[in-house]
Amino acid sequence: MILFHEVLKDKHLSTALIRYALFFAWCTAPYFCVDAQEAKHQDSTTKGQSIDYSTGKEELKSLIGVYLDLSAVSSVDVAAVSRTQYMSAKNAAATVTTITAEQIRARGYTSLTDVLMDLPDYKIEGLANQESVNRINVRGVFGQDKFIVLLDGVRISSPTNEFMPLLENYPVHLALQIEVIYSPASSLYGADAVMGVINIVSKRSFDMDGPVEASSSGSMYSRFQGNILAGFTLNDNINVMMGAQYMYDPMPDMRQFYPEDYGRENTLQTGIFRTGFGIMRPQSPIRQQWGSPISANAQWLKVEAAGLTVSLFRSYARSTTCLGYPQYNAVYNDDVFFAPTLTMLSGMYQAALGRTTLISSVVYSQYELDPISNYRNLFNNLGPGYKYAFGSMFKVEQLVQHAWSDRLTVSGSLTAEYFISVPKTTDLESPMVSSVGLPYLQGRIFGTANARNPLGIDADIFYIPYLNVGGFVQAQWTPISQLNVNVGGRYDANSLFGASLNPRFGAVWSPSRSFTAKVMYGTAFLGAAPRYAFEQYGSFSYDSVNNTYTGSFWKLANPNLKPITSQTAELVLLSFLNDDVSLTASGFMTALNGLFREVPDASTLNLYGGRYKGYPVSTIVIFTNQGRQVTYGATLSAQYIPLRNQTTRVELFGALSWIDGRISLTDNESEGREIPYVSPLAFKGGVQLNHERLQVSARVIWQDRQRTVPFQSQNPQRRQTIDGYTLVNLTARYTLLSWLEAFVRVDNVLDARYRVVADLTHPEAVTIPQYSEIEFLRGTPQLPLRATVGVQLTFGRSER
Numbered sequence: 001m002i003l004f005h006e007v008l009k010d011k012h013l014s015t016a017l018i019r020y021a022l023f024f025a026w027c028t029a030p031y032f033c034v035d036a037q038e039a040k041h042q043d044s045t046t047k048g049q050s051i052d053y054s055t056g057k058e059e060l061k062s063l064i065g066v067y068l069d070l071s072a073v074s075s076v077d078v079a080a081v082s083r084t085q086y087m088s089a090k091n092a093a094a095t096v097t098t099i100t101a102e103q104i105r106a107r108g109y110t111s112l113t114d115v116l117m118d119l120p121d122y123k124i125e126g127l128a129n130q131e132s133v134n135r136i137n138v139r140g141v142f143g144q145d146k147f148i149v150l151l152d153g154v155r156i157s158s159p160t161n162e163f164m165p166l167l168e169n170y171p172v173h174l175a176l177q178i179e180v181i182y183s184p185a186s187s188l189y190g191a192d193a194v195m196g197v198i199n200i201v202s203k204r205s206f207d208m209d210g211p212v213e214a215s216s217s218g219s220m221y222s223r224f225q226g227n228i229l230a231g232f233t234l235n236d237n238i239n240v241m242m243g244a245q246y247m248y249d250p251m252p253d254m255r256q257f258y259p260e261d262y263g264r265e266n267t268l269q270t271g272i273f274r275t276g277f278g279i280m281r282p283q284s285p286i287r288q289q290w291g292s293p294i295s296a297n298a299q300w301l302k303v304e305a306a307g308l309t310v311s312l313f314r315s316y317a318r319s320t321t322c323l324g325y326p327q328y329n330a331v332y333n334d335d336v337f338f339a340p341t342l343t344m345l346s347g348m349y350q351a352a353l354g355r356t357t358l359i360s361s362v363v364y365s366q367y368e369l370d371p372i373s374n375y376r377n378l379f380n381n382l383g384p385g386y387k388y389a390f391g392s393m394f395k396v397e398q399l400v401q402h403a404w405s406d407r408l409t410v411s412g413s414l415t416a417e418y419f420i421s422v423p424k425t426t427d428l429e430s431p432m433v434s435s436v437g438l439p440y441l442q443g444r445i446f447g448t449a450n451a452r453n454p455l456g457i458d459a460d461i462f463y464i465p466y467l468n469v470g471g472f473v474q475a476q477w478t479p480i481s482q483l484n485v486n487v488g489g490r491y492d493a494n495s496l497f498g499a500s501l502n503p504r505f506g507a508v509w510s511p512s513r514s515f516t517a518k519v520m521y522g523t524a525f526l527g528a529a530p531r532y533a534f535e536q537y538g539s540f541s542y543d544s545v546n547n548t549y550t551g552s553f554w555k556l557a558n559p560n561l562k563p564i565t566s567q568t569a570e571l572v573l574l575s576f577l578n579d580d581v582s583l584t585a586s587g588f589m590t591a592l593n594g595l596f597r598e599v600p601d602a603s604t605l606n607l608y609g610g611r612y613k614g615y616p617v618s619t620i621v622i623f624t625n626q627g628r629q630v631t632y633g634a635t636l637s638a639q640y641i642p643l644r645n646q647t648t649r650v651e652l653f654g655a656l657s658w659i660d661g662r663i664s665l666t667d668n669e670s671e672g673r674e675i676p677y678v679s680p681l682a683f684k685g686g687v688q689l690n691h692e693r694l695q696v697s698a699r700v701i702w703q704d705r706q707r708t709v710p711f712q713s714q715n716p717q718r719r720q721t722i723d724g725y726t727l728v729n730l731t732a733r734y735t736l737l738s739w740l741e742a743f744v745r746v747d748n749v750l751d752a753r754y755r756v757v758a759d760l761t762h763p764e765a766v767t768i769p770q771y772s773e774i775e776f777l778r779g780t781p782q783l784p785l786r787a788t789v790g791v792q793l794t795f796g797r798s799e800r
Contacts, residue, residue: 079153081181097179104178106695120684134165169298175201179197183568217790240304244299275329276774293337321337347363386446421462432461462534533561551616555621568590587632605622640652680707700726708757741791
């Protein structure tokens, strides 16, 4: 009751409640007339048959119900492991975790980040990046560009691999299940699947409780979130699904919770910023009201008929570019933001010819950064410095699967992809405009305009088209009933960064129903996308005496950058002690070669001779392929159902992970140093209670001491560290009526003041007065306790 009192006491909550009420009414009004009987079950897919993403799995709806034992749960079919057929997660030759629709609902997940936070071997660095909000580390490998996100097998992460926020722009309410594959997947998906894939398998109308489902919630500090999902059939053979989600979060004023970090002086009121580079007074107008909002939305449409599936997906995310900076180093205003939009349109047709299945697909995907995206921080004299980026992909693919016998299935594909990329620009004087199209984009470098040169210096805007042609072949062989063997590989020829061959091998042995062993090996590669090879940033200063410019720092392009390559070996042991107890032990080792490292151009390739645009620059850095990283680890997971009957189910689950590794910063360095951005030990677990109309889920995340980027002054092989943390999250849901559910979600129940690692986290420098405090030296502060209340409604609920 105290918690609800605090929620209602929030002076901004009424605003949020009004917002989500209006959103809810607007979304649901067109659907009141939909007849529940339109949702008809037409599931025709069986295990082992060719994949059809238009086919749902009715049994998934009850995975957290009161009847299923753990063995049944582990047998959920997954699609992303093979691309051409369903197979049970237990028997798939990969390390795979499946999150079901019921788990998403019970745990109150609204974004992919919510899902990944609870998964073993994932570490989330929250509020640590100005472009993606959160940074994601999986198995000790840093960055969400190391895995790809799919919707029904089609890529919805950036086609040219820009960093994308994983907020409510990737909605999970439309998911029948989410398949998280840790294994390298370049043998099936090509570039960038170094640490696996995340595949959102969408619902069909018969997977829903009614033709329309809608949810709306409001949180402390005025956060609002709402979504809607509608599904129906036409003429008994056309299935239509549509959905939308919206989230707006003005964010708490972090000065109230971390005054020593953000600074007690109100810089927005005084207009004086005592930055790490000295006192600055913004020349452009600033607003006196603190603002750091984050918002996201997504829309989705899928139509299926007679083997044809057409999908349209659009997502938008807007994050403040002040993240990671104290208030004296950045302008915390609402109009200082970074906002990418992704649009994907796909068509897929599947046909069966005897033992052969053909799947033809066409995909267009586009990423575009809002031209008024901008930074205002100490690096551009408190700006604004505008940014722009663009990426597109047009892809055609033919998949073929042939069942030679009941024990042998062979599949393959041919793919052609055409890309266009405009890598993220340097800071520009004004938003990017073009009246004649992409190849003719023009902009001028921020801060270079003056009385003698009123137009400033032209920025380099790269327009990069490139082509990729590839294909894979794989065989699924069951020589005996207890053994399943998967062998395959993919070849890609890319006009930008060359050719790549990535083999894959996996074997799954199940001598009994209670034990399964997997061994896997695969290679993968992170493409040298234009984002890495061509992105630029830096600044010039004007010398009025000599009427010239000089630069102190520029990061410039290296068109010869090559991909990062990786090799991964994995072992998984799964044992069911009985129907209510399961244990899983897994281990892995990944080696990455040819890392992307920023190095001084003058002492390496010397591409620029110390000058850019004809002007001298003190330090020029480029990305080059240098160094090697090896990560290794093991995870022990357990699930236990102490109570399971017709009305009640209690499940306990937990995973203890150990992840470590070594990184060599140069090709000649043999010993290696500690890898950054990891907590060597981590535990994630919780309890799930289902009792009649009530669902309660409590989860805990414990992270050991966290490694930062800087090395210890006394030992250059070891990283500086910051404290770990314990985070507790709670969700409760109650069914009031057959069509109405109420829920409450409390994040950071203990109201912990904890921090995560950012690029410039530097604990040793905290005691050095003259050190330029650009980011948070002690680590990036995280959000305080936040409670959310909401409702979920089902219109025209079908009683099945």
